Amino acid sequence: MTSNAEVIVAGAGPVGLLLACELALAGVCVTVLERRTEPVPQSRALTMHGRTLEMLALRGVAGRFLARGMPIPSGHFAGLPTRLDFSACDSTYPFTLFLAQRVTEELLEAWAGELGVDLRRGVTVESTGQDEDGVWVMGTQRGTPLRLAARYLVGADGARSLVRRQAGIAFDGLPPTKTAMLGDVLLGAPPAGRALSLGNPAGGLMVVPLGGELYRVIVVDAQEIDLPVETPLTLDGLAAATRRVAGDDFGMHAPQWLSRFSNQTCLAQSYRQGRIFLAGDAAHIHLPAGGQGMNVGMQDAMNLGWKLAGVLRGRADPAWLAGLLDTYEAERHPVGAALYRNTLAQSVLMMDAFDPAGQALRATLSELMKGAELNAVLAHDLSGFGIRYPAALLPVEVGGGACAHWTGRRLPDWPLRHADGTASSLYRHLAGGRWVVLRVDGGAQAGVPRVFDGAWAGARCDRGWVDMITAAVPGREAELDGVAALVVRPDGYVDHAIAAMQSAHA
Structure with a gap:
């Protein structure tokens, strides 16, 4: 069994790459294993929140991302008409950055290369395990058997995480009951102002420009809300749903990507099993509302990364360091639970509020959000600025x-x-x-x-x-x-x- 890394990270999405960078910054030898042979051309996430930008600024690389993205001073909660105002947040980055996930991954991969991260593509992880001394991973790389050993393993391998399943960690939550549509398409007659967000008894719609004539169109169609997520989506189907909700399909054609997504919401029972940790979608999945998923995952990675680095570099008493690793779950699992709650609340408002009572609820909450206090609370929650950890890590008695x-x-x-x-x-x-x-x-x-x-x-x-x-x-x-x-x-x-x-x- 080859032991050429101190930490193995399964998954080279934004979460796995950021974690690898944080470890490599401290001189930790880290290997990242990715099933895909090439980066994914589609971009599931388009939003980088201000707290994520702060984390990147903490390591001196935020400028790379700011140079490629577009700041947007507001966000949304459940697609309601009243926007969230991030100017109330005490930060150098009181905005979201509109940035395609593929660009985020490109920039993180380049940074990882500068730090000497060993990124291996075309790797299918087939089995994992651990004992008191370390972890092991077995699989294939482009058809050739692969066996690796390390001291720790982190599963950043997505919602169907093999690492999580083989560690025996339960993934509790609610099954998919509603679905929505997504299409990256060219628009011959885009809406006035180019972007559009609306909701009515027929459903909800968001149109977001991706550059040139390419737009992302997301439709919640009351007529097709109950279709299984596996149901194929066609351009004609997306256009028809868009017309039902907006009265126009904006001349959509030449689809680049068509997909459905659901309101399935799950949270790992624990984020750690011995020497194996979970981060990102391997630990929590939800309706992609407010662009929170990638950001919370990257914040998981930062929290875990510096702690693992401290342990591996023997920076303190072993007993204290062992407890330090326990604080990863103690600090991040409640964040995952809060994410679970707020995305479930948004799913009701976005996918189950088409009758008069639901429309009244949406209108009432949107009106309440015009108040500065509630707007600020929701803005802090979604952006990550509002996260606060409950206890000191060093053995001190915090004074009053x-x-x-x-x-x-x-x-x-x-x-x-x-x-x-x-x-x-x-x-x-x-x-x-x-x-x-x-x-x-x-x-x-x-x-x-x-x-x-x-x-x-x-x-x-x-x-x-x-x-x-x-x-x-x-x-x-x-x-x-x-x-x-x-x-x-x-x-x-x-x-x-x-x-x-x-x-x-x-």
Whole structure:
């Protein structure tokens, strides 16, 4: 059995590729196995949310994606007329980025190549297993037998994940009961404004420009809502459904891709079985509402990646590191459960609200969303900006007062000003995938190293895994009042805050 990797990742979609990059950034030897011999030309996902862009900015590569995509300042919840306003989100990226999944994968694969990731295409994984020392994968690569061993295996191999099934992890949820249609087609007479979203008793429709005359048309047709997802979709069928809902088929022709999708919603019972982990669609599937699936999966990958890297590089006490791996499921499974709930709610509003009562419900909720508070809550939920983790990872007792609300909170890319007059941004200091202790200049923070060393020593962590910086944070003085330092995880979330009084009396 060949052992040439520390981690094997099954699946080279956005989730598997981002995870591989995060591991390789830390010098971990990672092999990615992909069944397809070439990248998929179609793009299932078209939306990159702001929190995903923040993650890429944390590693210094967001610019590559911004250069290829188009920012859109609003999003949708269940296709309702009132749009979600992302400007309420405290971020450098208060928008969604319209970017085809194939481009996302192209950019991630290029980054993975720069980092030395071993990507193997044409691999069919047939069996997997584990023991107390490691994992193994058996299959074929372009017809030739393949046997690999590693210390850990991550299943990023989609909704029908072989890794999940062979690990014996249940995939609980609701079966498909409703279906919708999707077509990437040329439009000879596109709608005014090029994009269109509408809902009425006949169904729902979204038309999105993909470039040139190519458009994505998504139709929820009340007459065909109960058709099985396996039912073939034809151009004539898509055009007829579009006319029923919109009164026009916009001259659609020359289909590039036709498909149906369902409201099936499932969540893995656990995200870990020993040395085997799940991420992305292998862990959660749902109606593709609001463009959340790829983004939540990529956020799974970031959460798992830096933790696995810390374990494999022996960055701390083995017992603490073992517990650190447990926090992947503790932090991400609730996110998957929240995704389960909000996409189910959207599926009812999008696929089961054609009668007068359903239309009244849609109109009422759309009107409520005009209120800033509800709109902001939904915008934070869908974008990922609202995610907050419940507990510190380092063995500390989180104090009250000014520090209590910092634990688990994500930080935007704050501009920093240093004592020598130079400027930087917070994310620049996180690009290496290490922890950062941000000592807030201007407050009592002389004892911060000693206070932090106590927490770090409690986990017997390698000091090479942390960078300590001192800077003022312009415009955030009131928010940081009483805080001497923030201990920031490699994924940009605050582990805990050190109080100015605690530091002064260290």
